Each structure stands twice: as structure tokens, then as C-alpha cells.
Amino acid sequence: MVFNSCFDIIGPIMVGPSSSHTAGVVSIGKFGHDLFGEIPESVKITFFDSFSETYQGHGTNKAILGGLLGLGTDNPGIKHAFELAKQEKMEVSFQLEENCPYYEHPNTLLVKMKNRFNSIEIGGVSLGGGVSKIFLINGLMADIFLNSKVDIESVRQRYLQDWR
Secondary structure (H helix, E strand, C coil): CCCCCCHHHHCCCCCCCCHHHHHHHHHHHHHHHHHHCCCCCEEEEEEEHHHHHHCCCCCHHHHHHHHHCCCCCCCHHHHHHHHHHHHCCCEEEEEEECCCCCCCCCCEEEEEEECCCCEEEEEEEEEECCEEEEEEECCEEEEEECCCCCCHHHHHHHHCCCCC
């Protein structure tokens, strides 16, 4: 695991209640937003393991939507992510699964983002303390820690073939 500072261990400044169930998930969603380059028209979010059991109580559903809308971990708008997604006319669906077939960790999720031109699927895992990682992009295994600087253009070149 990559630690850049003590905040990677104690957690970031965030909208709570949980660094692993909210802050880490916001960063996964924000990565998806940045990679997609805009707010997607539709998203399908699959929560696995503990995320599928606690996503409403911990706000994991709001956290992923907030990130996909481009909000950071400390943005109070995360609390209103469903309303903001509706204002953006984002179609949202959730699926709950017991075990992730791609990555063994209790805090995993998949996000499929679409608009009329593009489609991207990312898999993310929240490792604790707000540290998260992308492990899958469009069916290709990845190893991108989100507490480090990520060059989105390099990620696009490596993982996205027909990107517009």
C-alpha cells in the first residue's frame, strides 16, 4: 500500500461518517468522473461484500454519486448527491452482490458510466483511511492508487482504445 503522509493512515478531511465507506468511495467516483471527462448520462453501480450491506447507512451510495459528479471528499454537496444527479439528468441504478469476482476485499465496487458516445467500466476498492485504488478499467486489470497524483491522460492512453 502507498502512504504519502499521516493523513493516508488517519483519513482525509471529509464528509463522513466513514473514511473507507465514504471518502475512499468519493475518490473512486471522482477518478471515474475525471477519466470520463464529464458527468455521465447514466451509471450502474455494483456494490460488493460489506458495501452491499451498509451502503445506505454509511452513505456509500451518496459518496460514489458525489465523486461521479466531480465533488471532492470534503464537499458538503455529497449529502445531496441524489438531488444533484437528478438535476444533471443522470440515470442511476444500483446492484448488490455478495462477492466480487475481480478483487477480494470487502469494500469493492464496479461503476459502468455511459453517454451517447462512450462507455467506461471501472472497479475500485476502498482500503481504509480514505485510501483507495482502481483495480479494473474496461476489463483490464489496473493498479492505480488514488492517494497519489494520477495522470488521467496516461490512463486514457493505456486503458481506453477508442476514446473520443
